[in-house]
Amino acid sequence: MTRIYDISQTIRPGIPVWPGDRSFALNRTWNIEPGCPVNVSELVMSTHTGxxxxxxxxxxxxxxxxxATPLDAYIGPATLIDLSAEVPSGGLVEPRHLEGKLPARVERVLIKLFDRFPHEGWDPKFPAMHPDSIQLLADRGCKLIGLDVPSLDPQDSKTLDAHFKVDATGMAILEGLVLDNVPTGDYELIAxxxxxEGADGSPVRAVLRSIP
Ligand SMILES: N[C@@H](CC(=O)c1ccccc1NC=O)C(=O)O
Ligand SMILES: [Zn+2]
Ligand SMILES: [Zn+2]
Structure with a gap:
């Protein structure tokens, strides 16, 4: 039987967001009451929420x-690896961390970096990616990188070296995935x-489906 792992954060009031960014709100526009048969709400949120x-x-x-983003990268075979014990808080994923854990060819890679996902707070020292690691993934055929941390680059980066390396190699990016409670290995990703229109990012409902 195939199993579906939901690897999405629950979007809710108080969900941690990038320091200074808009916090999430769901506001009722209409309520069910005499003369109004429905509830309808508006969403207020950053495009990089959750x-x-x-x-x-x-x-x-x-x-x-x-x-206008092509969708093929966001659906298909994905390998989940766990580097949470190898890469320290404030550190970078280097090629040596990946080399032993990655298959020779890989279409999509999800990397667990948090020991436990910080659902209730923001960790400013989240680990991030060294640009050479992005190149290594690209060399192995990778078209999507997904992380549990909120960004490919460290929080204080002004140069976004890993993001630009991803741009140069044509990869897609997922961030803020919840990779606790999912065994490492091979899955089908849908996210x-x-x-x-005009959006620089979008929330996704990210799931991993076990391969029968
Ligand atoms: N690079 C991060 C987000 C990011 O940098 C950011 C998100 C919201 C508000 C400000 C941000 N960066 C400001 O320098 C990301 O890729 O989601
Ligand atoms: Zn983002
Ligand atoms: Zn990003």
Whole structure:
């Protein structure tokens, strides 16, 4: 039997967001009451809330938005590896961390970096990716990288070296995935960004389906 692992954060009031970014709110526009048969709400949120995809527009003014982002990278075989014991807080994933854990060819890689996902707070020292590791993934045929941490680059990065390396190699990006409670190994990933014109990122409902 196939099993579905939900690897999405629950989007909710108080969900941790990038320091200074808009906090999440769900506001009722209409309530069920005499004369009104429905509840309807508006969403207020950053495009980088929770488990999300970055479009190229996030770090390249000429890059495509979410509506124009090709979807093939976001559906298909994915390998989950766990580097949470290898890469320290504030550290970078280096090629030596990946070499022993990766198959020779890999289409999509999900990397667990948090020991336990910080659902209730923001960890400013989250580990991130060395750009050479992005190149190594690209050399092995990788078209999507997914992380549990909120960004490929460290929080204080002004140069976004890993993001730009991803751009140069044509990879897709998922961030803020919840990779606790999923065994390492091979799955089918499904995590589609919403078709929002002008959006530099989009929340996704990310799932891993076990391979029968
Ligand atoms: N690079 C991060 C997000 C990011 O950098 C960010 C997100 C929201 C508000 C400000 C941000 N960066 C500011 O320098 C990401 O890829 O999601
Ligand atoms: Zn992002
Ligand atoms: Zn990013």
């Amino acid at each position: 488990s999300h995809a970055d479009s190229r527009l996030h770090f390249d003014e000429q890059g495509v938005d979410c509506a 589609l960004p919403l078709k929002i």
